[in-house]
Amino acid sequence: MPTLQQFIADSVSQLSFAPIRLDSPISLDDLPTPALVIDLELFERNMHTMRDHLQASKIDLRCHSKMHKSPIIAKKQLEMGAIGICCATVSEAEVMFASGIEAILVTSPIVTSDKIDRLITLATQSEQVEIVLDSIDGANALNSAAGQAGIKLSVLIDLDPGMGRTGIEPGPAALALAQHIVDNCAHLHFTGLQMYIGNCMHITGFDKRADKYRKLLQRGIDTRQLLEDAGIAVAVFSGGGTGTFNIDSDIGAIDDLQAGSYVFMDVEYRDIGGPGSELFVDFAPALFVLSTAISKPQQQLITFDAGIKSLATDNGYPELNGVEGVIYHFGGDEHGIVQLDNPSCEIKVGEKYAIITPHCDPTVNLYDYYYPHRNGVVEEIWPISARGRSQ
Amino acid sequence: MPTLQQFIADSVSQLSFAPIRLDSPISLDDLPTPALVIDLELFERNMHTMRDHLQASKIDLRCHSKMHKSPIIAKKQLEMGAIGICCATVSEAEVMFASGIEAILVTSPIVTSDKIDRLITLATQSEQVEIVLDSIDGANALNSAAGQAGIKLSVLIDLDPGMGRTGIEPGPAALALAQHIVDNCAHLHFTGLQMYIGNCMHITGFDKRADKYRKLLQRGIDTRQLLEDAGIAVAVFSGGGTGTFNIDSDIGAIDDLQAGSYVFMDVEYRDIGGPGSELFVDFAPALFVLSTAISKPQQQLITFDAGIKSLATDNGYPELNGVEGVIYHFGGDEHGIVQLDNPSCEIKVGEKYAIITPHCDPTVNLYDYYYPHRNGVVEEIWPISARGRSQ
Numbered sequence: 001m002p003t004l005q006q007f008i009a010d011s012v013s014q015l016s017f018a019p020i021r022l023d024s025p026i027s028l029d030d031l032p033t034p035a036l037v038i039d040l041e042l043f044e045r046n047m048h049t050m051r052d053h054l055q056a057s058k059i060d061l062r063c064h065s066k067m068h069k070s071p072i073i074a075k076k077q078l079e080m081g082a083i084g085i086c087c088a089t090v091s092e093a094e095v096m097f098a099s100g101i102e103a104i105l106v107t108s109p110i111v112t113s114d115k116i117d118r119l120i121t122l123a124t125q126s127e128q129v130e131i132v133l134d135s136i137d138g139a140n141a142l143n144s145a146a147g148q149a150g151i152k153l154s155v156l157i158d159l160d161p162g163m164g165r166t167g168i169e170p171g172p173a174a175l176a177l178a179q180h181i182v183d184n185c186a187h188l189h190f191t192g193l194q195m196y197i198g199n200c201m202h203i204t205g206f207d208k209r210a211d212k213y214r215k216l217l218q219r220g221i222d223t224r225q226l227l228e229d230a231g232i233a234v235a236v237f238s239g240g241g242t243g244t245f246n247i248d249s250d251i252g253a254i255d256d257l258q259a260g261s262y263v264f265m266d267v268e269y270r271d272i273g274g275p276g277s278e279l280f281v282d283f284a285p286a287l288f289v290l291s292t293a294i295s296k297p298q299q300q301l302i303t304f305d306a307g308i309k310s311l312a313t314d315n316g317y318p319e320l321n322g323v324e325g326v327i328y329h330f331g332g333d334e335h336g337i338v339q340l341d342n343p344s345c346e347i348k349v350g351e352k353y354a355i356i357t358p359h360c361d362p363t364v365n366l367y368d369y370y371y372p373h374r375n376g377v378v379e380e381i382w383p384i385s386a387r388g389r390s391q
Numbered sequence: 392m393p394t395l396q397q398f399i400a401d402s403v404s405q406l407s408f409a410p411i412r413l414d415s416p417i418s419l420d421d422l423p424t425p426a427l428v429i430d431l432e433l434f435e436r437n438m439h440t441m442r443d444h445l446q447a448s449k450i451d452l453r454c455h456s457k458m459h460k461s462p463i464i465a466k467k468q469l470e471m472g473a474i475g476i477c478c479a480t481v482s483e484a485e486v487m488f489a490s491g492i493e494a495i496l497v498t499s500p501i502v503t504s505d506k507i508d509r510l511i512t513l514a515t516q517s518e519q520v521e522i523v524l525d526s527i528d529g530a531n532a533l534n535s536a537a538g539q540a541g542i543k544l545s546v547l548i549d550l551d552p553g554m555g556r557t558g559i560e561p562g563p564a565a566l567a568l569a570q571h572i573v574d575n576c577a578h579l580h581f582t583g584l585q586m587y588i589g590n591c592m593h594i595t596g597f598d599k600r601a602d603k604y605r606k607l608l609q610r611g612i613d614t615r616q617l618l619e620d621a622g623i624a625v626a627v628f629s630g631g632g633t634g635t636f637n638i639d640s641d642i643g644a645i646d647d648l649q650a651g652s653y654v655f656m657d658v659e660y661r662d663i664g665g666p667g668s669e670l671f672v673d674f675a676p677a678l679f680v681l682s683t684a685i686s687k688p689q690q691q692l693i694t695f696d697a698g699i700k701s702l703a704t705d706n707g708y709p710e711l712n713g714v715e716g717v718i719y720h721f722g723g724d725e726h727g728i729v730q731l732d733n734p735s736c737e738i739k740v741g742e743k744y745a746i747i748t749p750h751c752d753p754t755v756n757l758y759d760y761y762y763p764h765r766n767g768v769v770e771e772i773w774p775i776s777a778r779g780r781s782q
Binding site: 001002003004007008011020021022023024026030031032033034035066088089091108109110111112114115118134135137160163164165166167168169198292294295296297298301303305306308309310312313314330331332333334335337349350359361362365366367368381387388390391 | 392393395398399402411412413414417421422423424425457479480482499500502503505506509525528554556557559560683685686689692694696699700703704705721722723724725726750752753756757758778779781782
């Protein structure tokens with residue numbers, strides 16, 4: 001009979017991280033649906049596009065692993081030059097750390113002793129484990145725990161871009177918090193600022209998005225200056241995402257970009273538009289839910305086997321890849337009902353189609369495995385080791 | 392290196408089904424959040440209410456395990472008299488069967504050979520494994536596979552209640568399909584009809600719901616008569632759910648009820664109302680997401696650690712249990728932002744609150760474990776063994 005702590009630790013140590021090689025290659029058509037598939041050619045192209053763009057812009061990539069939840073993909077990003085990864089939760093960080101990744105920034109504040117203890121356990125093993133905080137109480141709790149463990153914990157101050165989610169207000173409040181860390185928290189090492197402007201990422205229209213982003217980011221830039229004027233070194237200013245990657249490179253204020261979705265893309269991001277373009281086409285959708293048409297109860301409808309439990313529902317519609325003139329409606333937990341207005345091809349019961357996901361992050365979190373393929377051939381299965389690690 | 396089939400089989404055989412007993416009881420406050428918790432007292436009360444009601448109404452319970460995904464709970468339902476369980480997918484059925492449950496109805500049609508092979512593998516081991524079908528092609532495919540395996544597979548015809556999701560049209564089309572099974576499918580045993588009227592379950596207002604349900608169900612009742620008039624025995628008419636449990640008992644047409652949500656309830660079901668009541672109060676919310684307040688960036692807002700990856704977003708808002716005058720907004724994958732309009736109590740950073748889920752089924756599917764508790768004391772952890780089994 002384990003303690004809760006043992007139970008959680010065991011649940012991490014029992015995970016497998018490596019690709020599972022199949023005894024012989026199979027076709028996409030052989031997969032049990034709904035299945036989460038990666039088009040490796042597009043996936044690699046997206047990774048190269050981001051690397052090349054950031055290299056030219058002298059911005060580092062601190063890729064967000066909350067999107068893919070996969071140490072396999074995180075390691076590919078690190079091999080391609082990312083300086084580290086972001087994790088949204090301590091339990092995600094535990095999985096990534098257990099897989100051998102040491103440079104981890106936890107991008108959301110934690111306040112309870114159980115989470116702080118778990119973070120400190122990681123930080124004791126790697127000086128590159130960092131976390132954000134957004135309050136004096138939060139700083140004191142981390143400082144006390146780091147002191148007890150005999151370590152110096154690196155922390156960034158999380159700035160609220162006006163979302164009202166997490167973060168302290170930019171300006172004097174942030175300065176006061178930084179000053180508190182420097183003056184009173186001997187076991188914390190203040191490394192910089194995080195400002196993730198999530199309320200800008202999905203603004204439709206490049207110019208509109210860029211305008212609002214510049215205005216909001218300016219408060220972060222000013223706060224950095226405020227701290228430096230007060231003699232507090234701000235080694236790192238971390239932020240930005242897929243939706244601002246080509247805006248951040250123009251502004252030049254962010255040191256590292258916390259992008260995640262560029263790897264897979266989704267309907268939500270594709271539709272925000274790019275410079276001079278209605279669609280955001282710098283990155284291509286590379287993640288799909290493969291689904292089978294299983295029933296045709298009415299002439300103008302055909303039902304697929306991917307519903308609420310296979311596709312995130314928080315935003316927008318799924319899309320059948322390469323098919324025009326149809327609308328994919330959620331038809332309950334296990335079904336999607338496709339309305340056949342003016343379909344560009346005939347869809348028959350028993351056929352499998354690839355669906356572009358409305359929102360990649362929470363869709364990935366519904367699956368245990370990726371099936372990566374090249375030209376429709378699957379050779380490996382990749383565990384989504386951090387799936388469900390929302391704690 | 393496994394084949395895909397071996398890999399899938401291994402993923403089932405490696406599951407654990409039994410409760411994990413903790414070395415000593417812990418408090419709800421000790422749980423890492425977001426955590427999925429069950430109030431055992433309310434959970435048991437819900438189970439007793441349904442059993443007593445159906446016993447008095449002479450309707451059997453064929454409870455839907457797609458909701459809880461847990462062999463532990465399914466077995467409790469069977470011990471209390473349920474005649475079997477429903478599964479929405481073959482992969483759910485595989486997990487339930489591996490845990491020792493033999494009476495399983497798969498409630499959605501399957502059409503591809505991989506799924507049919509997997510179902511036949513189960514049916515070869517238990518005559519109580521049944522499935523619905525809704526087309527002649529579907530019947531022929533199942534018949535052929537059953538014949539090759541040397542078994543007789545029990546099947547129900549799925550009737551479309553006008554949802555346009557799955558099912559054949561009630562009336563002559565259904566009769567023709569039944570006749571085809573009886574005449575031409577020597578390896579299928581036609582046991583009856585399924586009519587799950589999902590488009591009625593959440594109609595707000597008891598009388599309005601009952602009226603529409605009676606009208607739609609009549610087509611199923613007539614179809615049963617049509618088949619029996621044609622000399623085709625309809626041993627079972629299966630259907631209904633939590634939202635119609637007290638309508639079905641009044642009508643008396645359904646032989647077994649496919650209810651699932653009554654065990655846990657959610658905001659969506661609570662709000663449909665009952666006889667003479669604005670709320671549906673026959674069953675009490677017994678499932679909660681325990682979440683911690685982690686940040687307070689603005690005076691009128693406080694941020695919790697349960698977002699899109701911890702609460703289903705397909706319908707309605709989460710609710711803080713026992714707190715009035717606040718609204719829970721989704722604040723991204725990992726956060727909920729609670730708007731403090733006129734809160735009935737002060738909510739402080741670091742405190743944990745229980746959230747009533749908007750929709751229980753897809754919320755359960757986000758978690759690996761339940762933490763059942765009695766009066767706030769947790770002694771066991773229950774694996775959600777069929778989580779993610781959407782195939």
